[in-house]
Amino acid sequence: MDHDDHHDHDHGSELSEMQLRVRALETVLAEKGYIDPTALDAIIEAYETKVGPHTGARVVAKAWSDPAFRQALLADASKAVASFGLLNRVGDHLIAVENTPQRHNMIVCTLCSCYPWEVLGLPPVWYKSAPYRSRAVNDPRGVLADFGVTLPASTEIRVWDSTAETRFIVLPMRPAGTEGWSEEKLAALVTRDSMIGTGIAKNPKEAA
Amino acid sequence: MDGVHDMGGMHGFGKVEPEPNEPVFHAPWEGRTYAINRALGYTGIWTIDETRAGIESLPPEVYLGSSYYRKWELRLEKLLVEKDLAGADELKAGHALRPGKALKRTMKAEDVAGALSRGSFARPAQAPARFKPGDMVRTKNIHPATHTRLPRYARGKTGIVEAIRGCHVYPDTVAIGQGENPQWLYTVLFDGRELWGEASDPSLKVSIEAFEPYLELA
Numbered sequence: 001m002d003h004d005d006h007h008d009h010d011h012g013s014e015l016s017e018m019q020l021r022v023r024a025l026e027t028v029l030a031e032k033g034y035i036d037p038t039a040l041d042a043i044i045e046a047y048e049t050k051v052g053p054h055t056g057a058r059v060v061a062k063a064w065s066d067p068a069f070r071q072a073l074l075a076d077a078s079k080a081v082a083s084f085g086l087l088n089r090v091g092d093h094l095i096a097v098e099n100t101p102q103r104h105n106m107i108v109c110t111l112c113s114c115y116p117w118e119v120l121g122l123p124p125v126w127y128k129s130a131p132y133r134s135r136a137v138n139d140p141r142g143v144l145a146d147f148g149v150t151l152p153a154s155t156e157i158r159v160w161d162s163t164a165e166t167r168f169i170v171l172p173m174r175p176a177g178t179e180g181w182s183e184e185k186l187a188a189l190v191t192r193d194s195m196i197g198t199g200i201a202k203n204p205k206e207a208a
Numbered sequence: 209m210d211g212v213h214d215m216g217g218m219h220g221f222g223k224v225e226p227e228p229n230e231p232v233f234h235a236p237w238e239g240r241t242y243a244i245n246r247a248l249g250y251t252g253i254w255t256i257d258e259t260r261a262g263i264e265s266l267p268p269e270v271y272l273g274s275s276y277y278r279k280w281e282l283r284l285e286k287l288l289v290e291k292d293l294a295g296a297d298e299l300k301a302g303h304a305l306r307p308g309k310a311l312k313r314t315m316k317a318e319d320v321a322g323a324l325s326r327g328s329f330a331r332p333a334q335a336p337a338r339f340k341p342g343d344m345v346r347t348k349n350i351h352p353a354t355h356t357r358l359p360r361y362a363r364g365k366t367g368i369v370e371a372i373r374g375c376h377v378y379p380d381t382v383a384i385g386q387g388e389n390p391q392w393l394y395t396v397l398f399d400g401r402e403l404w405g406e407a408s409d410p411s412l413k414v415s416i417e418a419f420e421p422y423l424e425l426a
Contacts, residue, residue: 032308091326110216164417
């Protein structure tokens with residue numbers, strides 16, 4: 001059931017079946033006046049080109065650079081992020097959770113695929129997959145190992161199951177050796193996975 | 209609903225396999241399916257919880273055997289037919305055979321920028337919150353056959369209220385057409401051993417976002 005199996009075995013037939021089904025669906029809905037295909041084009045373009053983890057990375061870099069913003073973000077992330085003037089508002093229920101040497105946070109949605117779209121874009125396939133959704137809550141260290149991440153046994157692993165309309169973003173730890181870096185330079189160290197909690201921010205050598 | 213979608217803690221699904229340089233959509237139909245969902249959601253013909261319930265009630269073998277956006281597409285077809293917004297005959301024909309119903313609004317290309325913003329699920333409280341941060345609570349052992357957001361692995365478990373998140377639309381009723389019925393929402397924190405027994409990783413803590421009707425004082 002992992003997604004590679006999907007790609008190998010049934011993606012080809014699913015692809016042609018789904019192309020036809022979706023084309024039929026879109027035609028019916030457009031003819032009934034429920035949807036405007038040019039609006040669909042604009043939605044797809046927005047998620048392919050504008051909405052994505054670069055937004056979350058800017059938020060993290062600012063939190064690393066500006067203590068007052070960090071505090072505001074942890075107190076009320078929806079409000080703090082509103083100051084970024086995003087194309088799409090994040091709504092009222094964004095929560096930022098901070099990694100420390102004592103505690104590592106990881107975000108999951110065991111029931112479906114809840115994810116902070118407005119700051120991270122659409123989730124990757126693995127986030128929505130059965131392996132991640134089943135294991136994140138009882139074997140997060142095993143999941144981290146799948147991502148090549150090992151944390152000290154003494155670090156508390158805190159998993160946030162997104163079972164309501166609250167949405168979470170992890171504020172990863174700032175890498176050592178980045179003193180005095182600009183927000184723009186720092187943002188390049190912030191990976192999507194570090195904001196989900198399945199990764200950590202890149203170190204300056206990796207970014208070079 | 210005790211369905212296969214409620215996956216927390218299940219075994220046997222294998223490793224998590226990240227895909228390097230993953231595209232936003234793996235095929236054009238995935239993007240169309242996503243966009244149709246957003247455009248239809250904008251019209252107000254259903255709530256997000258109805259759409260979640262729609263996916264959860266796909267047959268288990270379909271749920272487990274379909275890619276993510278295939279599930280979305282099948283859910284769309286199902287809900288459209290259930291709500292009599294389109295006929296199965298029309299979906300099969302690939303053309304409208306009858307005029308559409310009048311909708312409150314539809315999304316035009318020029319609406320898209322603002323229309324992708326996230327709405328608020330907070331609602332005025334009907335009563336004061338029963339619990340406060342620091343309270344020990346036990347989740348109820350409930351098994352509704354309809355939509356719920358209390359995962360199986362966290363039922364009948366004792367945890368601590370960590371935060372109150374406001375009063376929100378209640379998925380369990382809004383998903384079945386019984387109204388928003390706003391309820392207080394809490395972050396409830398469990399020790400790994402409470403959920404998974406003595407063999408649990410001792411450094412593990414798991415929280416869920418729990419609506420007040422899911423909880424009682426421990």
